[in-house]
Amino acid sequence: MQLPAHFEYQRARSVEHALALLSRHGPEARLIAGGHSLIPMMKLRLAQPELLIDINEVPELGGIEITEDEIRIGALVRHTQLLDCAEVGRSAPMLHDAERVIADPLVRNRGTVGGSVCQADPSEDLSGAFSALRAVADIAGPAGERTVPMRGFFHGPYQTAVGPDELLLRLRVPLPAPGLRTGSAYRKVSRRAGDWAVGAAGAAVTLAPDGTVAEVGIGLTALGAREFVATEAEDLLRGQRPTPEAIDAAGRAAAQHCEPVADQRGPVEYKRHLAGELTRRVLRDALARAGGR
Ligand SMILES: Cc1cc2nc3c(=O)[nH]c(=O)nc-3n(C[C@H](O)[C@H](O)[C@H](O)COP(=O)(O)OP(=O)(O)OC[C@H]3O[C@@H](n4cnc5c(N)ncnc54)[C@H](O)[C@@H]3O)c2cc1C
Incomplete structure (x- = not known):
């Protein structure tokens, strides 16, 4: 059995706390959400962070909200949660089509929307889906919040617009004006x-x-x-x-x-x-x- 290298672990209580930990520990620190991509990479020693910052208990990162003109999906929303949201299925059925074919219930119960797009694996289903939907990403960093369109978010395999001292807050999917088919x-x-x-x-x-x-x-x-x-x-x-x-x-x-x-x-x-x-x-x-x- 392969084991990761030694690492420290801290649980973030808020976005501010996670950002402070990222700033304090620099690029050797990594955020962990569902862990379904990061832990296998650590076991293979493809990633060797010195500190894991667990964001699973950061309340601001959860939840799905649907307004008149957009769907807001917190970075920490699990695949299963997105699939269970009937309103998402009605407003953006592509997201449900994509979620149904991601791995299996074990992965979907734990893996997150934010972890999927931040991983930026070329085979990540949600990357293609959110790009087709022209979603935008809200990112928090030491200088405040900024918004990056998905078309501009992926810089290459396993590389995104999210800097080492930043955190993805949510994805927002625009909805067409009422009346348009x-x-x-x-x-x-x-x-x-x-x-x-x-x-x-x-x-x-x-x-x-x-x-x-x-x-x-x-x-x-x-x-x-x-x-x-x-x-x-x-x-x-x-x-x-x-x-x-x-x-x-x-x-x-x-x-x-x-x-x-x-x-x-x-x-x-x-x-x-x-x-x-x-x-x-x-x-x-x-x-x-x-x-x-
Ligand atoms: C057996 C298996 C099969 C799979 N099959 C598929 C498949 O068919 N299709 C598919 O699309 N996916 C598949 N996946 C991947 C799955 O969707 C994971 O959930 C996803 O890749 C990563 O989500 P996570 O929450 O586990 O991220 P983690 O592993 O926790 O993190 C992944 C990366 O994102 C970073 N990160 C996480 N959250 C944030 C954030 N909020 N802000 C900034 N950076 C962040 C981490 O630092 C890390 O670099 C599979 C995974 C497994 C284990």
Whole structure:
């Protein structure tokens, strides 16, 4: 059995307390939420923090709130909590599609939304989903709070906009204006139920009153898309009628512009094919939920 290297442990009581501990101990300190990514990395000695700052009892980081124009999801919300929130399923069904295919109940009971996006593993399902939904991240640091769009949050594999002395507070998902038809969906291909994605895609579509695409977000997971987004496919669809031909063209653009890597889950050509096909399917699913076409 592999064991982590020696580390100290402190429980933060508030955001302020967590930030003070981060400042005091510098980059050798790491926050721990669900621990489902950090602990395995520590066991493999890929991470060797000197201090773990446990944020599980920081009250400001919990809770889901839905207002007229956005969904606010605290960084410490567990996967299961997001899945259990019926209003999230109604307002942003893609999040429920994605949560249903993350690992198994053990991981979902403990793993957090904030830990998932801060881990920034290229196969993290919520990264693709939140990017497609154009969520924004509220981050707290020594200089106060700042907001970073998800498209700008991921700086590369395992790298995010959250600095070593900062903490992710919450994610906010914008909701379209009332009256506009909108829908979203997420699909994942994995080798076995509960596995990490071979490839996955999410789409969020909002239709204008004349039936054209007012806004579209397309996220790709594990498929080598820059910042988890298929920008070129989005640009092709925006302002168009979502015809089968337009959807097909978006699928082709998603496949062409992603840069997947070959690994034990499949070769590059297969992953490119998945990017195209999954993009077409989630667009059709999202449109069906929007009552479009
Ligand atoms: C067996 C297994 C299978 C899995 N399968 C999948 C899967 O199919 N799809 C998928 O998407 N995920 C999967 N996961 C990952 C799971 O979703 C984890 O919950 C997630 O990666 C990390 O969340 P966590 O709360 O455990 O984070 P932790 O492990 O506690 O932290 C991860 C990183 O985020 C940082 N961090 C945590 N919270 C904050 C915060 N508020 N502010 C700043 N930094 C923070 C930590 O310092 C650390 O660097 C799997 C995990 C396991 C163990």
